[in-house]
Amino acid sequence: MLMRNLAAKIALTPMMIIVAVVYVGCILWTFRTSFTSSRVLPTYDFVGWDQYAALFRSTRWIVSLENMFIFGAAYILGCLIVGYLMAIFIDQRVRGENTLRTIYLYPHAMSFIVTGLIWQWMLNPTLGLQDFVRNLGWESFSFNWIVDRDLAIFTVAIAGIWHGSGFVMALLLAGLRGIDAEIWKVSKIDGIPAWRMYIQVILPILLPMVLTCVFLLSAQAVKSFDIVVAMTNGGPGIATEVPAKYVMDYLFERSNIGRATAAATVMLVMVISIAAPLLYLRSFRKERQSGAGK
Amino acid sequence: MTIQRLLRTATLVAVGMVGCASVVSAEPLKAEVIHWWTSAGETRALKQFANAFNAAGGEWLDNAVAGGLAARQATISRIVAGDPPAAAQFNTSRDFEELIERGLLRSLELEAQAGNWRDVIPESLVRLSSRDGKFYALPVNIHGRNWVWYNTQVLEEAGATVPTGWGDDMFEALDKVKASGKLPLVIGGNPGYETLFFHSVMLGVGGVDLWMNAYGERNKGALTGPAMREVFETYGRLRAYVDEGSPGRPWNIAINLVITGKAAFAPVGDWAKGEFAAAGMTAGKEYGCFMPGGIMAIGGDVFIFPVLDDTEQEKAQDLLIQTIADKKALREFNRYKGSVPARVDVDMGGTDICAEAAMAALQKKEMRAPRSSMLLPADTDGEIRDLISEYWNDPSMTVDEAVERHAEILLDG
Numbered sequence: 001m002l003m004r005n006l007a008a009k010i011a012l013t014p015m016m017i018i019v020a021v022v023y024v025g026c027i028l029w030t031f032r033t034s035f036t037s038s039r040v041l042p043t044y045d046f047v048g049w050d051q052y053a054a055l056f057r058s059t060r061w062i063v064s065l066e067n068m069f070i071f072g073a074a075y076i077l078g079c080l081i082v083g084y085l086m087a088i089f090i091d092q093r094v095r096g097e098n099t100l101r102t103i104y105l106y107p108h109a110m111s112f113i114v115t116g117l118i119w120q121w122m123l124n125p126t127l128g129l130q131d132f133v134r135n136l137g138w139e140s141f142s143f144n145w146i147v148d149r150d151l152a153i154f155t156v157a158i159a160g161i162w163h164g165s166g167f168v169m170a171l172l173l174a175g176l177r178g179i180d181a182e183i184w185k186v187s188k189i190d191g192i193p194a195w196r197m198y199i200q201v202i203l204p205i206l207l208p209m210v211l212t213c214v215f216l217l218s219a220q221a222v223k224s225f226d227i228v229v230a231m232t233n234g235g236p237g238i239a240t241e242v243p244a245k246y247v248m249d250y251l252f253e254r255s256n257i258g259r260a261t262a263a264a265t266v267m268l269v270m271v272i273s274i275a276a277p278l279l280y281l282r283s284f285r286k287e288r289q290s291g292a293g294k
Numbered sequence: 295m296t297i298q299r300l301l302r303t304a305t306l307v308a309v310g311m312v313g314c315a316s317v318v319s320a321e322p323l324k325a326e327v328i329h330w331w332t333s334a335g336e337t338r339a340l341k342q343f344a345n346a347f348n349a350a351g352g353e354w355l356d357n358a359v360a361g362g363l364a365a366r367q368a369t370i371s372r373i374v375a376g377d378p379p380a381a382a383q384f385n386t387s388r389d390f391e392e393l394i395e396r397g398l399l400r401s402l403e404l405e406a407q408a409g410n411w412r413d414v415i416p417e418s419l420v421r422l423s424s425r426d427g428k429f430y431a432l433p434v435n436i437h438g439r440n441w442v443w444y445n446t447q448v449l450e451e452a453g454a455t456v457p458t459g460w461g462d463d464m465f466e467a468l469d470k471v472k473a474s475g476k477l478p479l480v481i482g483g484n485p486g487y488e489t490l491f492f493h494s495v496m497l498g499v500g501g502v503d504l505w506m507n508a509y510g511e512r513n514k515g516a517l518t519g520p521a522m523r524e525v526f527e528t529y530g531r532l533r534a535y536v537d538e539g540s541p542g543r544p545w546n547i548a549i550n551l552v553i554t555g556k557a558a559f560a561p562v563g564d565w566a567k568g569e570f571a572a573a574g575m576t577a578g579k580e581y582g583c584f585m586p587g588g589i590m591a592i593g594g595d596v597f598i599f600p601v602l603d604d605t606e607q608e609k610a611q612d613l614l615i616q617t618i619a620d621k622k623a624l625r626e627f628n629r630y631k632g633s634v635p636a637r638v639d640v641d642m643g644g645t646d647i648c649a650e651a652a653m654a655a656l657q658k659k660e661m662r663a664p665r666s667s668m669l670l671p672a673d674t675d676g677e678i679r680d681l682i683s684e685y686w687n688d689p690s691m692t693v694d695e696a697v698e699r700h701a702e703i704l705l706d707g
Contacts, residue, residue: 039392039671039673040370040389040391040392040393041370041374041392041396058677059680059681059684059699060677060680120542124539124542125538125539126537126538126539127539144538146541146542147538147539147540147541147542149687149688232541232542233484233542234485235483235484235485235541235542235683235687236483236541236542236683236687237485237683237684237685237686237687237688238680238683238684239687249676250673250676252363252367253363253672253676254672254673254675254676255389255392255671255672255673256672256673259673
C-alpha cells in the first residue's frame, strides 16, 4: 500500500511541506500575533482580546465590514445576472460568436488596478460621463455616484461587474451547451416560452456551475483591495473602505502589526463561517445524489 | 519558549528574504544608502550628498526604492534580518522609534556634540531624533506643510484681497472668487490631504498653543474646548467652497487648477513649488503663498544609521555621517529639494520669497509646530486621518460628534 504511487508521493512531498509551513504556518502565526501588542516589529507578549476590542470600536472597521457585504452581494448578483444574460444571448447561435465571446471575456484579462482607474475617470463628475453629457447640451444630467458617500460603493460594484461577468458568461455558456437538445424539443411541443425555460428549467440544471461562480466571485469580493485603491482609495471619507485595505494600512503604513493580524483573523473566521455551510451543503447533495443512483 | 524562538527565527528568515536582493559589499568605505527620492528633482538633490561623499574618498552605493512605504519596509526588513544598510531615509515621524528602543540604531551623540546640533536644529526635531539624551537620527531638511497657494490673477479679477489665514478675510475672498465663477478652493481629495488641510486650519485658527496642547500634551481641556470647536466649525464651513470633483482628486491636479487660473486657493505643502516652477511661474508674481497666521507646520526627512558589526563598514558610515551633516552639503541638497535645511544657521538667502518666509518662521520657536506624525504614533495619526476625512466628506456629522471622536482617539490611543 505504501509502495503504491511512491514516485507520485515523493514528488508531492515538497508541495505538502510548503502547504503546511507557508499556509498553515502563516495562519497560525497570524492568529498568535493578533493576541500581541506588536507594532513595527512582531513581539510575543500576550494582551488577550485587546486588539479585537480596539478593532470593533473602530468606525472604519465596521464600515469596512458593511461594505464588504454590500459590495459582495451587488457584485455577485450583478455578475450572475449579466453573465447569464450574455451566455443566453450567445447561445442563440448568433453570428460572430467567437468575436463576441472574446469581447465579453476581455475585461477579465485586465487587472483590477486598470479596471479601477478606467472607471474612476469615467465616473468622475468633472471629467467623465457626467461632464461629457452636460457638454452635449443636457445641462441638468447628473451621475455623481462616485462622490456620493451612500452610492460610491455601488460604483465599485459596477466596475467589478464589468470585470467579472464575462467570466461568469464563459462558465455558464459551457453549461448551456451541455444541455440536452431533447429538453428544448419537449418545451417547444409543450409551448413553454423561452424565458420561463431559462429561469425554471435551465437554471436549476446549471445550479452546480452557478455555485462554482458564487464561490469564485465571493473569494474576489472578500479580498477586494486593488479595485478600491485604484477607484476611490476608500473615499469619499471612509465610505468605500474594505477589510483587506484596513489590514494593509495597519500592517504597513500605520505600523500596527497586532491590529492588522487581528483584522486578518476576523476575515478568515468570516470566510470559514460562510464557506463551511456551503461546502457541507454541496457534499450533502452529492451524497444524496449518489445514494439515489444506487 | 522554544516555540517563541522558533517563531522569531521564522520571522527573521521570512523578512530576511526581502532584503536578500541587494548585497552589501565588505570593501572599504563603501556605504549603501536606502531612500525613496526617485523623482528628477529629488535625485538631483540627493546627488549633492553622493558627490560630496565620493569626493571625500567614499563610494556611495545608491539603493533607491520607489515609495516611502516600500523603502521603509525594505530598511526595517534588512535591519531585522541582520544585513543593514549604512544609512536609510525616514520621515520625521515616529516610525523608527522601535528601532531605537531595540538598540538597532547607532548613536550619533559624538557627532551631535561636535557639530553643536542641539543649538541649531529646531527643538521638536531634536526631541524626535534623540532618546535618553542621545541622538539617533540626523535631520536633513524641513518641509512646510501648511502653505496656502493662490493665483494672483484670479484674485485680482474677483476683486479679492489676499487673506492672512483661515479667518473672516479668507471667507470674504472665497465668496468673491465664487461670485466670479471660478473655483474658490481646491484640495487633494484623499484622507492625507484633507487632514493636511485640516491641520492648516487648526494652526491658523488655534495657533501653536492649541496644537501642542492637543497633539503634544493630549490635554482634555484643549481637545474639547471652544478653540477646538472653532477649528472644526471653520473647517466644516469650508466644505461649501470645494467643487463636486474634489473627492479623489490628486494634489498635483489641484495645484494645476490654480496654475491654469481655474481655481484661486489650494492648501498643499511646499512640494507644490516644483509644479509652479515647472509652469514657469514666479513666487510673488503670478502666484503667491502664505502660511496661515505665519506659523509653519514642519515635517521633513532624517537619516538613520543602523548598528553595523564590520569595522570597515563602520568607517564608511563615519565618513557618511560627516558628509551629510556638513552645512555646505545641506545647503546644496535643500536648494534642489525645495525644502530648507533642518538647522537654522544655514544661509538660504537669494532663493524665492516663500523659502525666505519659511526660513524666517523657522528662526522663531513660537512660530513652528511639528507635524502630527512627529508627535503621535502612526496608528493614532492614521485614525485621525480617517476621522477628518469622514467629517469633511459627511456634512451630516455634527461639530460636537467630530470634536468628541477626535478627543477620544487622542485620549485613548
